[in-house]
Amino acid sequence: MKQTKLWTKDFIILSSTSFIISLVYFLLMTTLAVYAIEQFSASESMAGLAASIFVIGAVFSRLFTGRFIETIGRKKVLFSGLLLFLVATLLYFTVTNMYLLLLVRFIHGAGFGISTTALATIVMDIIPKERRGEGVGYFSLSNTLATSIGPFLGLYISQYADYSTIFIICALLSMINVIISLFSKIPSPAIIQDKDNTLKGFKLSNFFEKKAVPISIMIAIMGFVYSGILSFITAYATEINLIEAASFFFLVYSIVLLISRPFTGKLLDQKGDNFVIFPAILSFAIGLVILSQSHNSFTLLLASVFLALGFGTMQSCFQVIAVKESPQHRIGLATSTFLICMDFGVGMGPFVLGAIIPLLGFRGLYLMSAIIVFLSIFLYFILHGKKAAANQKVYTKAS
Structure with a gap:
């Protein structure tokens, strides 16, 4: 049986657009804190706020983007987000104090939230349904x-050039994004007769898709745990004298994802949700246990392999499940619901887990995190796994 084409012109353009947005995000994320300290004599907490307020802007904009995608139109929302993202990169040149920087970061985060939510929704629609897991794997x-690439580029440029060079590069990349996206054909959303009426007012259902909530709760928990790695891996590596190995931690993580995601996406499509998710949760838990007991470079990098096969796999597969479970005309709301929950988990994690470190230490933190992830197997079964197993039985019989 001939497979439906996945690598269309539009899929390639939208994937490239997503890459550039993420590249600008990570390029600035690794340099803005130092910029704030050097240029405006900001405290470490204020410099940290310059990074986190971006996420606040993204979450705020996503609350409304999912709704507007279906009422205003996907094309208008995407271009609005990309233009706001571009304008924000230009505003960095006008910043003269810390408060203006925080405002620009919030606006930039809003542009990021609108663009990425719209992109994820549009891509879900142009990927053939029978190849959705595989397609999202490639897109992500x-x-x-x-x-x-982003953190490496940011640190490299900051060593050999000034911050204006970084802002110029970000502005050029954002401009390229707006231009190349003009060449993509964006499909209109599925229309239902009373759609405009159901999305009017300020009901909770107009901002969140309830059928996407169960799996979104799972990504919030997993994102919460993963944030402990993002935020504290360098401090942990310094404590156990493995700082050199830690510099390769996310490189190994990325390489494993590049190799594994296309395969895990195909397995999700062909074998069902549980076939992929249960091993992924176990892999995440094992990775955290190995991380908590690392005493040499090999075990630290081995942990990154299991973490990539765990959290990295769940991140893309959960998104597919969120959309698959939701009505076609509410894909935008399902996508924003999923991303808001993930951002919330990742955003809250460092604050809560940071308070636990003085009590348990880094090793204790990661071991506790492994227990949380392992126990979440049962929560996943209740929230989605049981239903997925029943659906797979029906699908198998029908085949």
Whole structure:
């Protein structure tokens, strides 16, 4: 049986757009805190706020983007987000104090939230349904590549040039994004007769898709745990004298994802949700246990392999499940619901987990995190796994 084409012109353009957005995000994320300290004599907490307020802007904009995608139109929302993202990169040149920087970061975060929510919704629609897991796996690699290239590029440029050079590069990349996206054909959303009426007012259902909530709760928990790695891996590596190995931690993580995601996406499509998710949760838990007991470079990098096969796999597969469970005309709301929950988990994690470190230490933190992830197997079964197993039985019989 001939497979429906996945690598269309539009899929490539939108994946490239996503890569550039993520590249700018990570490029600035690794340099803005130092910029704030050097240029405006900001305290470490204020410099940290310059990074986190971006996420606040993204979450705020996503609350409304999912709704507007279906009422205003996907094309208008995407271009609005990309233009706001571009304007924000230009505003960095006008910043003269810390408060203006915080405002620009919030606006930039809003542009990021609108653009990425719209992109994820549109891509879900242009990927053939029978290849959705595989397609999202490939699409999400754009973010994976940016995770590796962005921080490297940011640190490299900051060593050999000034911050204006970084802002110029970000502005040029954002401009390229607006231009290349003009060449993509964006499909209109599925229309239902009373759609405009159901999305009017300020009901909770107009901002969140309830059928996407169960799996979104799972990504919030997993994102919460993963934030402990993002935020504290360098401090942990310094404590156990493995700082050199830690510099390769996310590189190994990205390489494993580049290799594994296309395969895990195909397995999700062909074998069902549980076939992929249960091993992924176990892999995440094992990775955290190995991380908590690392005493040499090999075990630290081995942990990154299991973490990539765990959290990295769940991140893309959960997004597919969120959309698959939701009505076609509410894909935008399902996508924003999923991303808001993930951002919330990742955003809250450092604050809560940071308070636990003085009590348990880094090793204790990661061991506790492993227990949380392992126990979440049962929560997943209740929230989605049981239903997925029943659906797979029906699908198998029908086949």
